Amino acid sequence: MTDSIIAMTHLSHTYQAGSLSKDALVDITLEIERGSCAAIIGTTGSGKSTLVQHLNRLLRPTTGTVIVDGMDCASPGLDVRALRQKVGMLFQFPEAQLFGQTVAQDVAFGPRRMRLSSSQVQARVAAALKLVGLPFEEYGKRSPFSLSGGQMRRVALAGVLAMSPSILVLDEPTTGLDADSREDFYFYLREIQREQGVTIVLVSHDMSEVATLANRLFVLDQGRLMMQGEPRQIFTQGDRLRECGLGVPALSELLTLLRKKGLAIPEDVATLDEAFQVLYQASGSRRT
Numbered sequence: 001m002t003d004s005i006i007a008m009t010h011l012s013h014t015y016q017a018g019s020l021s022k023d024a025l026v027d028i029t030l031e032i033e034r035g036s037c038a039a040i041i042g043t044t045g046s047g048k049s050t051l052v053q054h055l056n057r058l059l060r061p062t063t064g065t066v067i068v069d070g071m072d073c074a075s076p077g078l079d080v081r082a083l084r085q086k087v088g089m090l091f092q093f094p095e096a097q098l099f100g101q102t103v104a105q106d107v108a109f110g111p112r113r114m115r116l117s118s119s120q121v122q123a124r125v126a127a128a129l130k131l132v133g134l135p136f137e138e139y140g141k142r143s144p145f146s147l148s149g150g151q152m153r154r155v156a157l158a159g160v161l162a163m164s165p166s167i168l169v170l171d172e173p174t175t176g177l178d179a180d181s182r183e184d185f186y187f188y189l190r191e192i193q194r195e196q197g198v199t200i201v202l203v204s205h206d207m208s209e210v211a212t213l214a215n216r217l218f219v220l221d222q223g224r225l226m227m228q229g230e231p232r233q234i235f236t237q238g239d240r241l242r243e244c245g246l247g248v249p250a251l252s253e254l255l256t257l258l259r260k261k262g263l264a265i266p267e268d269v270a271t272l273d274e275a276f277q278v279l280y281q282a283s284g285s286r287r288t
Ligand code: ADP
Pocket: 015, 016, 017, 022, 023, 024, 042, 043, 044, 045, 046, 047, 048, 049, 050, 051
């Protein structure tokens, strides 16, 4: 890989509680490229959250190494504060942690702790709110609790962005949102990636949800890395995905069935537009 920002080598993690132990991650080796969007996919309990919690040392490897932008996360001398500024984490249902009287106060919490001047904090708050589509002028002085669920979640995202992380880790970021809010959330995430060049690590159990954003998928099953590759390569392997307890996006499923019925749809066709082009051309050539 040309420029990896995250490298895990033979990472294993075992939870220990008294005499009980659980191998949550087993011998994971992977790299994530700077500026890319990686999705960690797997069913509940497959180890996704355990894996990403190693990225800002909420957890330490039982064995193996985790290097984040040149920092060895297991090193005793690690500057944990610097690491946590680099790796912004948005946990599930982040709106539960909103507490500010106003949206701006909430988003300012992180930058304030970075000991920036008040004008720098203000600039960061305004920039972060703009990135999530909640401009300061309109939303800054409102109570976060007067907003919709989707907007509250974007306030929480702005709070993480205001710390200027180079890696953004999102654990099941759209759980519990309605379809429109989910779409909005992904729209802003795509914009953020395009404009900020931030590396995104997305945890999800839903393949179709990440299909449009992720450049690379890592599929976990029972703590093991079972598959990795570009979404379009992974989606053609429906049988292996089902073995990992996962579904395939409906479009990929349909294309696989059409191929089995004899339509010559190339393996690298993965999006609706690509499928339309191929099928449209096929139907046109049949008419003539
Ligand atoms: P996912 O995020 O894919 O749902 P997790 O990383 O949360 O998976 O969990 C992986 C496995 O580790 C599961 O079997 C889970 O029950 C177990 N586990 C997670 N956290 C703990 C913990 N604090 N103590 C013991 N076992 C845990």
